[in-house]
Amino acid sequence: xxxxxxxxxxxxxxxxxxxxxxxxxLAVKLGRHLGIDDASxxxxxxxxxxxxxxxxxxxxxxxxxxxxxxxxxRRQMEHHPxxxxxxxxxxxxxxxxxxxxxHHERFDGLxxxxxxxxTEIPFLARILxxxxxxxxxxxxxxxxxxxxxxxxxxxxxxxxxxxxDPEVVVAFLEAVDVEPSIVIQVA
Numbered sequence: 001x002x003x004x005x006x007x008x009x010x011x012x013x014x015x016x017x018x019x020x021x022x023x024x025x026l027a028v029k030l031g032r033h034l035g036i037d038d039a040s041x042x043x044x045x046x047x048x049x050x051x052x053x054x055x056x057x058x059x060x061x062x063x064x065x066x067x068x069x070x071x072x073x074r075r076q077m078e079h080h081p082x083x084x085x086x087x088x089x090x091x092x093x094x095x096x097x098x099x100x101x102x103h104h105e106r107f108d109g110l111x112x113x114x115x116x117x118x119t120e121i122p123f124l125a126r127i128l129x130x131x132x133x134x135x136x137x138x139x140x141x142x143x144x145x146x147x148x149x150x151x152x153x154x155x156x157x158x159x160x161x162x163x164x165d166p167e168v169v170v171a172f173l174e175a176v177d178v179e180p181s182i183v184i185q186v187a
Contacts (some may be wrong), residue, residue, distance in 0.1 A: 001091045002046065008056045012063060016052055019135055024048030026131040026176075030168070033175035034127075044124050046092060047099035051128050054084030054100070078104070078112050099124035103132060108162045118165075126165040130156060130172050133164070 009016045027048040031041050055063060058080055062073045069077060085101035102116065102125035109117030121129075137152035147155075153173060160166040 002050070005050055005053050005087065005091075009050075009053055012056055012058075012060070015139075016055060016063075019139065020049040020052060022135045022139075023051060023128065023131050026135065026172075027127050030127055030131060030172050030175045034168075034171050036123075040095070040124065043093055043095045043099065044127060047096045047103075047124055047128060048131070050084065050088065050092070050096070051100050051103050051132060052080065052084070053087055054080035054082065056087070057083040082113050095122070095124060098122050099128055101125075103128040105129070106163045107165050111163075121165075126168050130164050130168050134172070 006017055006020075009020065024045045025048070027044045028041055031044045036044070055077075058076055062069065062076055065073065081101050081104055085097050088097040088100055091097075099122055101113070102122050105111035105114065105116040105121040105125060106129075107118060107121070107126070109115050111121075134152050134156060137147045137155060138149055140146045156164060156169045156172065160169040
């Protein structure tokens with residue numbers, strides 16, 4: 001079943017699939033650093049590959065749009081976690097589906113689709129958010145050129161505690177062996 005979902009994602013573009021595999025690799029590396037168990041690492045890997053599977057329901061013109069999305073396009077894009085969970089329902093472990101559903105929740109509660117905050121957000125989703133953002137920032141996209149890894153790390157640190165779980169950000173920097181250039185303050 002996972003292969004069929006990956007093939008559906010490939011129809012949206014090879015970049016979507018490559019992004020998923022990069023996110024899975026980074027997420028597992030981070031998960032190992034955090035000491036999570038083997039079953040959770042497996043769930044994290046699958047969720048990483050499939051975190052954007054819901055984008056198969058987004059119009060191609062929206063996915064490949066080179067400029068900013070308008071309100072309607074943004075709403076369509078923000079629906080992809082919900083559609084992804086629906087596609088995965090009864091196909092994968094519930095923790096995988098929940099991580100996919102929650103990977104755009106923000107630590108400060110301003111994310112989507114449910115506006116969860118802090119530890120209300122499933123742990124695997126908090127990991128996915130950090131590595132997904134890092135890979136998005138360091139990859140060429142139709143709407144932006146890739147940033148350096150250092151610039152992406154700096155941005156993760158700036159938004160640790162608001163967008164991202166600060167402990168996950170610090171662990172990610174440790175897992176990939178980077179010295180943060182910005183000191184984060186955790187309340």
